[in-house]
Amino acid sequence: MSSVKRRKVDVSLGSAQSKDKKTVTKEPLPSVSSPEGSPAQDVPEAEKSATEGGEAIKTFKDLGIIDSLCDACTALGYKSPTPIQSESIPLALQGRDLIGLAETGSGKTAAFALPILQALLDKPQPLFGLVLAPTRELAYQISEAFEALGSLISVRCAVIVGGMEMVSQAIALGKKPHIVVATPGRLLDHLENTKGFSLRSLKYLVMDEADRLLDLDFGPILDKILKVLPRERRTYLFSATMSSKIESLQRASLKDPLRVSISSNKYQTVSTLLQSYLFIPHPQKDVYLVYLLNEFAGQSAIVFTRTVNETQRLAILLRTLGFGAIPLHGQLSQSARLGALNKFRAGSREILVATDVAARGLDIPSVDVVLNYDLPPDSKTYIHRVGRTARAGKSGHAISLVTQYDVEIWLRIEAALGEKQKEYDTEKDEVMVFKARVEEAQRHARNEMKNLHEDRGKKGSVLKGRRPASGGKRGRDEMDREEG
Template sequence: MPFSSLRLRPEMTAALQRRFSAPTEIQTLSVPAALGNQDIVALAQTGSGKTLAFGLPLIEKALNQPELTSSIVLTPTRELAGQITHSINAIASDIAIENEAGITCLTLTGGCDINEQLEQLHSMPNIVVATPGRLLELMTTHNIGFDTLQSIVLDEADRMLDMGFWPDVSKLLTLLPSKRQVMMFSATFSQELEQKAQHFLFEPQRIQAQAIEDDVRERINESLYLVNKGSKANVLIAQLQLHKSKQTLVFVGAKDNADAICKKLNKAGIPSAALHGNKDQSEREDTLTKFKSGEIQALVSTDLLARGIHIESLPLVINFDLPSDPKTYTHRVGRTARAGQNGTAISLVCHGETAYLEAIRTHTERELPLAELEGFPVTDKPSTGNSKRAPRDKQANRRTNKKTSIKQFRGKPRGKKPQ
């Protein structure tokens, strides 16, 4: 189906045809409904083209009223917000070649100067892409309103729920104009999300693009290795040296662990950087830019980059830690094998993560066998679930916890008999 079938204005169709051969399935299904101002619930996997599925209608509406802020996109992470803005601006700049009306898209996230953002809002950007916390702060603390708003997009809605952002999302939806179109895009749609969403959706059109996971799965070579917990860093270095990948995304579970691993990799001569929520926004943007350009070989990240972020030709993903949520495993390994390419995903698993592995196997309905690596014998023993502490020690600890006065911690005086 050609772009001309989407009922977009000619200059936008021309701009799209210069960049793409044809619309994706989610774009074909979503764009006409969005242009018709229908509320939408769309299920679409990462990599399906969903950013332009909502971005194209938002640009079209902005061209109809270029002097107003007509749309807001809410998204869970700063990185994803920046990527959405980049995608929208790329199409808008092409349209500007044939249309004098310039479309502006503004990113509002934490970690940036809020006073500068307030000044940018006064210029009435056509489209605002924001993380929930920063937008809520601007609206409640600085009394910013969006009276001209026509459309609200909730991108990665399931992840905003999982990350605990839903209270902010709900508050924002009560502050924004009640007469508006709401479009919700999500990779999964749980019963909890269904219940929460029904409060602000009006007769939504439900759209589901065919799952692309099976096709991606066939192009990912997955390997899972059983290793000692204390050997993981050395195994990671060995795997990076073995594969010699120009770009590797390494996922960890904790922010502190990301920094510690990064130091070890750099010491081993592997150019690396860490990316997590404790980094300020400019540092995060600079790190991601360097990684995409190949200046950084290994990017050690928390699940900030597990979903939504597109990195061209990423050949290797390594799970240093298995995620506790099995869905996150699927999103992590899905960072590779993009755009029809093949990729490799490696997971380092210690005995303490076997419950996570079983949950992943159940979720993916795949065997995912564990292998051992030559040169890294497994000497750790599986946990029996029993405590190693002797019963007497437990009793002593309980007695200590019951003491409330420092005098109770002193031993009996020596050499004196009680009076």
């Protein structure tokens, strides 16, 4: 889903158009019981052919979306439905629960936002829909999409995430927004502590990036949230993969759902992505990183690291050397995180140094290069990282730094991809030209990090492992789960 801005669309309201039901085939799943003791449902697989009457579906109107929302899509530059939208929207308009399996960047947000907005147009009411997301940035992105697509009816959205004041969020909830977009931990805080707030009238529930929600151990919190939601609702579950955890979640929360699967290979990358690696000694990682960034000077790049500490250190090191670098990780304040993303998107900073909080869900257009300074822990995360570039048919580069300690991880990634990657061509003499300047910048970065630890440590620095005691029940906040 591309990044969207709120835009007023002057169009008239209309009613939903009815569509003929699609035929489905049964796909049996293991017989298990939901936590509430109800029998498990087999999930039918929706037909993959995006055709209607033998003709290919080419417009949102063909899917059953009303004219006013079609005009909003046109104003936002959505020329034609993506595969996940073509398959999901007609079924959602029939009033069915859905499981959508598709990768990040496939247009999932519009796939669930348009049916919800169409239903809202038909029967307006506050607290109509709830969307649960694993990270704060994704929550804000989803809210922007809802507001842009629903600008014709001035849809009100409230974003409920950690790192922000509980009081201001409680006030926003008190104004009865149509759509609530939330991370699970902070939403549960409000359900338990904000007087007068409940979701008993909720009509739609969406769990976006559900596999990521469960990877972050939100399972027990989701169970508590599901218990206070009305049974008579429509539920959409979107995920990149279908694991046993996802099956358990869908059995506990969906009624007779239809499954739409778009991904043919969960480890597939786009053909326009050029992937390579550099096998280097571990002590020379910084030198090779600076060499690569110099090779791609003037292009936008995301540098992925494994830890918060390394993210901060590299950002300081690169800024010392004159690069426009800015850090992004889960232990920055929320305003700093949004500020970093906005500066990178706007082009005022050309390098984003980030942990895996930026690896999936976020739509950051026009990223030219992804550099894996640290290899990810698994192949799925690698796919999401390199998927930040070569989007929407554009080309892109992904280069991974592989040291003597990373060989086993890299071999697993190559095995998952099903092919050996090419080694990036370098001349060691050219790389070592940067050695002296990098060593000087390393000394400066070490001193800066030491000062940062000392200054913030007195106040409960997150970089020293202690948390500031503010803003709700922090033990459940998603910041504790986003990264190691």
